[in-house]
Amino acid sequence: xxxxxxxxxxxxxxxxxxxxxxxxxxxxxxxxxxxxxxxxxxxxxxxxxxxxxxxxxxxxxxxxxxxxxxxxxxxxxxxxxxxxxxxxxxxxxxxxxxxxxxxxxxxxxxxxxxxxxxxxxxxxxxxxxxxxxxxxxxxxxxxxxxxxxxxxxxxxxxxxxxxx
Amino acid sequence: xxxxxxxxxxxxxxxxxxxxxxxxxxxxxxxxxxxxxxxxxxxxxxxxxxxxxxxxxxxxxxxxxxxxxxxxxxxxxxxxxxxxxxxxxxxxxxxxxxxxxxxxxxxxxxxxxxxxxxxxxxxxxxxxxxxxxxxxxxxxxxxxxxxxxxxxxxxxxxxxxxxxxxxxxxxxxxxxxxxxxxxxxxxxxxxxxxxxxxxxxxxxxxxxxxxxxxxxxxxxxxxxxxxxxxxxxxxxxxxxxxxxxxxxxxxxxxxxxxxxxxxxxxxxxxxxxxxxxxxxxxxxxxxxxxxxxxxxxxxxxxxxxxxxxxxxxxxxxxxxxxxxxxxxxxxxxxxxxxxxxxxxxxxxxxxxxxxxxxxxxxxxxxxxxxxxxxxxxxx
Numbered sequence: 001x002x003x004x005x006x007x008x009x010x011x012x013x014x015x016x017x018x019x020x021x022x023x024x025x026x027x028x029x030x031x032x033x034x035x036x037x038x039x040x041x042x043x044x045x046x047x048x049x050x051x052x053x054x055x056x057x058x059x060x061x062x063x064x065x066x067x068x069x070x071x072x073x074x075x076x077x078x079x080x081x082x083x084x085x086x087x088x089x090x091x092x093x094x095x096x097x098x099x100x101x102x103x104x105x106x107x108x109x110x111x112x113x114x115x116x117x118x119x120x121x122x123x124x125x126x127x128x129x130x131x132x133x134x135x136x137x138x139x140x141x142x143x144x145x146x147x148x149x150x151x152x153x154x155x156x157x158x159x160x161x162x163x164x
Numbered sequence: 165x166x167x168x169x170x171x172x173x174x175x176x177x178x179x180x181x182x183x184x185x186x187x188x189x190x191x192x193x194x195x196x197x198x199x200x201x202x203x204x205x206x207x208x209x210x211x212x213x214x215x216x217x218x219x220x221x222x223x224x225x226x227x228x229x230x231x232x233x234x235x236x237x238x239x240x241x242x243x244x245x246x247x248x249x250x251x252x253x254x255x256x257x258x259x260x261x262x263x264x265x266x267x268x269x270x271x272x273x274x275x276x277x278x279x280x281x282x283x284x285x286x287x288x289x290x291x292x293x294x295x296x297x298x299x300x301x302x303x304x305x306x307x308x309x310x311x312x313x314x315x316x317x318x319x320x321x322x323x324x325x326x327x328x329x330x331x332x333x334x335x336x337x338x339x340x341x342x343x344x345x346x347x348x349x350x351x352x353x354x355x356x357x358x359x360x361x362x363x364x365x366x367x368x369x370x371x372x373x374x375x376x377x378x379x380x381x382x383x384x385x386x387x388x389x390x391x392x393x394x395x396x397x398x399x400x401x402x403x404x405x406x407x408x409x410x411x412x413x414x415x416x417x418x419x420x421x422x423x424x425x426x427x428x429x430x431x432x433x434x435x436x437x438x439x440x441x442x443x444x445x446x447x448x449x450x451x452x453x454x455x456x457x458x459x460x461x462x463x464x465x466x467x468x469x470x471x472x473x474x475x476x477x478x479x480x481x482x483x484x485x486x487x488x489x490x491x492x493x494x495x496x497x498x499x500x501x502x503x504x505x506x507x508x509x510x511x512x513x514x515x516x517x518x519x520x521x522x523x524x525x526x527x528x529x530x531x532x533x534x535x536x537x538x539x540x541x542x543x
Contacts, residue, residue, distance in 0.1 A: 002227075002231055002282075002283070003230070003231065003468065004404050006408045007232055007304070007405050008304060009253075009303075009304040009305050009306050009308060009311065010232060010308065010311060010403060010405035010406070011405045011408065012305060013305070013311040013314060013315075014314065014405060014406055014409040015409055017314050017318045018377075018381065018413070020318070021318050021321060021322065021377060022373065022377045025322070025325055025326075025373065025376070025377055026373040026377070028325075028326050028329055029325035029326055029328065029329040030372065030373040030376055030377075031373070032329045032332060032333060033325070033328065033329050033332055033351060034351075034355070034372065036333070036336055037348070037351070037352065037355075039336065039337065040336075040337050
């Protein structure tokens with residue numbers, strides 16, 4: 001029966017030692033150890049979180065880079081297209097202007113030609129008139145050189161006139 | 165569910181203990197020292213044993229090792245025994261406080277009117293007769309073997325954990341080193357798998373220092389008990405007083421921290437008709453005391469059984485050696501092999517008992533502080 005009979009002295013010393021060890025360990029061991037563990041766990045968690053965040057940022061940055069690159073590419077394409085357009089426009093413009101100028105010059109030339117022609121015609125006309133007058137003078141002179149001839153003429157003229 | 169296991173386990177252990185006791189007691193009483201030479205001739209096999217002056221008594225040896233003592237036995241037997249004397253501290257209203265070393269009481273000597281009978285200190289009068297009346301009033305505060313062993317492990321624990329705490333303070337936020345890395349997983353295990361899971365995220369912090377202390381206290385004392393020589397070898401956790409004290413502390417903490425919900429479940433289980441309550445309430449109240457009682461018995465019986473088995477195997481050697489020295493040598497091979505096996509098992513049991521005690525204590529605290537909405541899930 002000695003085995004199951006708790007001894008008073010042992011209970012007393014057990015209470016004393018256990019109370020003491022609980023108090024001392026709580027104050028000098030458990031509290032600092034648990035705090036440190038908690039802190040470390042938190043710092044590890046924080047490190048993991050920030051690594052994850054950095055990864056995400058990196059990813060965002062990468063996608064951003066890609067976007068910028070794509071933008072640049074489209075812009076380049078746009079610029080090239082613009083340049084091509086401008087070139088074409090310039091060429092077509094130049095072509096237009098040239099044709100217009102040519103036309104204008106042609107018109108002027110044509111006008112000049114017309115003018116020259118007109119002048120030539122007038123002069124020709126004048127010369128023809130002068131010549132005609134001279135010819136007529138000569139003819140008249142020859143026609144009216146005799147009385148007979150003058151009579152014939154008057155007769156002819158009179159025949160034409162009639163008495164209306 | 166766990167409660168059922170809790171109840172059955174100590175039963176099975178006690179059963180085992182009973183068999184162990186039967187086995188050892190049969191060894192004790194097999195050879196009665198009073199049987200002198202008359203039966204010697206008749207029982208030829210027992211001849212050698214009885215003819216010797218000093219016979220090996222396994223039961224006595226085991227009981228001496230597992231019970232508390234006023235001296236710390238190191239080696240040897242009888243007059244050649246080497247033992248560390250321990251302080252005897254006795255208080256009674258008549259003689260006041262008396263303190264002396266236990267070697268003054270060696271071999272039944274009387275010192276200052278005190279005498280040691282077995283492990284109890286009694287008062288004897290001038291004629292050498294035991295004064296029963298005065299003896300019953302004695303308060304024995306002696307530093308016995310168990311108390312001394314307790315103190316050794318307390319200092320060991322203080323040194324271990326304070327040095328570990330200092331290591332944490334020295335390199336905060338760094339990976340653990342040395343003893344830190346041995347104890348840290350255990351501390352985290354107690355915190356996460358015992359306290360947090362049984363008590364709950366919100367309230368576990370209050371109980372954590374106690375649970376950690378209990379866990380390591382039981383574990384280290386169990387391990388110290390496995391060391392067969394000074395300063396180990398004392399059967400501290402296998403002593404009922406230790407289990408009783410620890411269980412009483414668990415009970416007191418449970419009752420103090422119990423909330424309204426806990427008492428309501430004990431006094432009047434919600435949703436149970438009154439007719440059944442008449443039956444249920446006494447059971448619940450009985451269960452309230454049974455839980456710490458079971459804690460005490462489990463620890464006590466498990467650790468005691470371990471010590472008894474180890475000693476029994478060794479005793480076998482000497483029991484057989486008294487029949488025939490060669491047989492003793494032969495048996496020793498098996499005994500040592502079995503003791504090694506049991507030692508391995510005891511290493512596991514030492515941890516397991518610390519874990520089970522702490523886990524159950526945490527579960528009792530958990531039910532004591534449980535909130536209403538959680539409680540409904542159990543029914």
